[in-house]
Amino acid sequence: MKITDAKVIICSPGRNFVTLKIYTDEGLTGIGDATLNGRELAVASYLTDHVIPCLIGRDPHQIEDIWQYLYRGAYWRRGPVTMSAIAGVDTALWDIKAKAANMPLYQLLGGRSRSGIMVYGHANGRDIEEATDEALRYSEMGFKAIRAQAGVPGLKKVYGVSSGAQMASGAKFYEPADSSLPSEHDWSTERYLDHAPRLFEKLRETLGWDHHLLHDVHHRLTPIEAARLGKSLEPCRLFWMEDPTPAENQEAFRLIRQHTVTPIAVGEVFNSIWDCKDLIQNQYIDYIRATVVHAGGITHLRRIADLAAIYQVRTGSHGATDLSPVCMGAALHFDTWVPNFGIQEYMHHTDETDAVFPHDYSFRDGFLYAGEKPGHGVDIDEKLAEKYPYRRAYLPVNRLAHDGTLTNW
Numbered sequence: 003m004k005i006t007d008a009k010v011i012i013c014s015p016g017r018n019f020v021t022l023k024i025y026t027d028e029g030l031t032g033i034g035d036a037t038l039n040g041r042e043l044a045v046a047s048y049l050t051d052h053v054i055p056c057l058i059g060r061d062p063h064q065i066e067d068i069w070q071y072l073y074r075g076a077y078w079r080r081g082p083v084t085m086s087a088i089a090g091v092d093t094a095l096w097d098i099k100a101k102a103a104n105m106p107l108y109q110l111l112g113g114r115s116r117s118g119i120m121v122y123g124h125a126n127g128r129d130i131e132e133a134t135d136e137a138l139r140y141s142e143m144g145f146k147a148i149r150a151q152a153g154v155p156g157l158k159k160v161y162g163v164s165s166g167a168q169m170a171s172g173a174k175f176y177e178p179a180d181s182s183l184p185s186e187h188d189w190s191t192e193r194y195l196d197h198a199p200r201l202f203e204k205l206r207e208t209l210g211w212d213h214h215l216l217h218d219v220h221h222r223l224t225p226i227e228a229a230r231l232g233k234s235l236e237p238c239r240l241f242w243m244e245d246p247t248p249a250e251n252q253e254a255f256r257l258i259r260q261h262t263v264t265p266i267a268v269g270e271v272f273n274s275i276w277d278c279k280d281l282i283q284n285q286y287i288d289y290i291r292a293t294v295v296h297a298g299g300i301t302h303l304r305r306i307a308d309l310a311a312i313y314q315v316r317t318g319s320h321g322a323t324d325l326s327p328v329c330m331g332a333a334l335h336f337d338t339w340v341p342n343f344g345i346q347e348y349m350h351h352t353d354e355t356d357a358v359f360p361h362d363y364s365f366r367d368g369f370l371y372a373g374e375k376p377g378h379g380v381d382i383d384e385k386l387a388e389k390y391p392y393r394r395a396y397l398p399v400n401r402l403a404h405d406g407t408l409t410n411w
């Protein structure tokens with residue numbers, strides 16, 4: 003089989019997505035997600051201008067050789083743009099290979115390891131009461147695991163709190179990339195550290211102990227502040243505290259680990275095994291959040307998961323709405339196979355997004371189920387995609403409320 007063509011499809015059904023489609027001389031096609039929130043066109047150009055010319059004429063079955071060619075052959079290795087582009091190619095090639103084998107992708111990876119994929123949903127509110135009501139609603143929707151985020155008194159706009167309407171799926175629409183220039187949020191660590199434990203005390207008081215509760219700190223604390231938060235949350239028994247501190251310095255997590263047993267999840271911004279090697283080998287984390295779309299595709303994510311398995315670190319892949327249904331579809335096949343699975347994030351896409359990306363995965367009683375169609379089970383309706391042209395959008399920036407210092411969003 004030979005790759006005869008490939009193209010990048012950029013669309014914006016509620017938010018921007020970058021999709022790579024690969025064509026072969028046997029009529030099989032495959033698609034991969036290559037969306038990088040706020041930097042979409044960089045990845046589109048990397049694919050169109052630098053990668054696609056190298057793919058034409060190659061055997062799509064040679065996934066590993068193509069991966070090595072695109073990784074080592076670029077000379078300039080790693081980084082979110084490069085690895086999202088490689089991920090788009092890799093996912094499309096696995097899609098083609100599974101279609102050629104006439105089997106769902108998880109079978110090709112090694113078969114089913116579990117009956118279904120436990121997922122967590124996003125409950126959030128402007129204050130503790132609203133977030134608690136949302137968490138109750140997610141419990142009624144069948145979620146066994148619920149991430150909770152709430153506004154912080156005195157702060158205008160913080161991460162994770164939706165001001166969107168409720169969608170048909172029951173979830174509230176939330177899209178952080180909300181403007182043609184970065185919107186500015188405000189932050190106070192002191193207010194947040196006083197407030198977060200109260201949110202989870204209220205949630206345990208209201209929901210009881212049968213649900214997993216998760217929280218995303220979103221890179222905002224110093225290591226010792228993260229240690230303090232972890233300790234304060236211990237009585238509420240969280241499933242994980244996510245991104246407690248920026249992870250460029252993996253060694254920083256040793257300090258957090260010395261002070262708290264609250265489980266830690268990191269890695270949605272990681273794009274290679276090198277970003278997580280020390281965190282995993284030192285068991286500074288409990289879950290690795292790397293994803294198909296941002297960590298070089300299925301080929302590389304398997305390597306990260308296998309390293310993690312040696313140290314009893316489990317997967318907890320990112321699954322926000324800026325990862326397209328193509329990524330979710332591929333992730334569910336990966337999650338169905340991977341032996342050290344932990345949990346999968348699941349934010350409902352909009353109905354218009356689901357229409358552009360028809361898929362055969364389904365949600366039932368707190369679990370997602372990959373479909374049985376050959377491939378990863380997701381397609382793109384190119385005609386419909388044309389109705390939603392790209393529009394520039396940025397993730398917000400964040401400033402300290404008391405003096406405007408630029409900090410982590």
Ligand SMILES: O=C(O)[C@@H](O)[C@@H](O)[C@H](O)[C@H](O)CO
Pocket residue numbers: 039178218220270320321322323324347397
């Ligand atoms: O854990 C999460 O879902 C968040 O960290 C993401 O929603 C993140 O803010 C977005 O993916 C950024 O594009």
Ligand SMILES: [Mg+2]
Pocket residue numbers: 218220244245270
């Ligand atoms: Mg996160």
